[in-house]
Amino acid sequence: MPRRETDRVQISADAWEALYRAQVAVMRRLQRHPEFAELSAREYDVLFNLSRADEAGMRLNELNEYVLLTQSSLSRMLERLELKGLVHRWQDPQDLRGLRIRLTDRGRAMQGQIAEQFRRHVHELMSAGLDADELKILTRLADRLREAVGEL
Template structure:
């Protein structure tokens, strides 16, 4: 097990970097089109097979609470960006899917957002450092995920 002081220092550094980068990305995000939370929902659905995802799975993936996700999904549905349907495998569940309009809008915003990410993150680290950062973050997330799933 790692030294506690080193662990806390690493966490503080990771947290401060995440906050700083997120603030920069939020400041340059095309929010007149989508909010960051709306983008996050569309992003997660876009990565799912067939661009369809159970609402329960979406709730596990996004950075906002379940009631907020439900309201946001309703707003995106009203705008025609996603469609909701009953889960045929579980009548209590809901499937959310990107519409063609939703996917087109997501792609347009994603291009701009990726340029901003590249400017703030890609210029600070080289390819090898970015691969290492990805591996370390994935390992950290996987180590915490089992404990979070039990809660």
């Protein structure tokens, strides 16, 4: 590989590592808060994504696009969340092979309670290292990256 190409590859790898390590550091700090005593951060992520759906819920494969879990791990987690009374799963009437999922009233309430504190904690952590303009730039860059990767 030519030197210039090697440098660009290294710059991309360094940027990815920095982004990943920052996310891990923030998530580890967030998970220390009492909101996650009853519900893990990954479970909260599932509830958060389901909170964006309407009454028709989301298809399992659609939800799987938004979380960093294998479909089988997500299915097991949804079983646990259903046993806790936080989600409702049912067969998709449009596709009998598929499942749809939505939050129960209890799940929506729990997600809302955690979200309020979660946003405050995220603000404390993010604003400790970045000012408002830098946070806006980070948001734009992350959105551009997500869109570009989605188009591949």
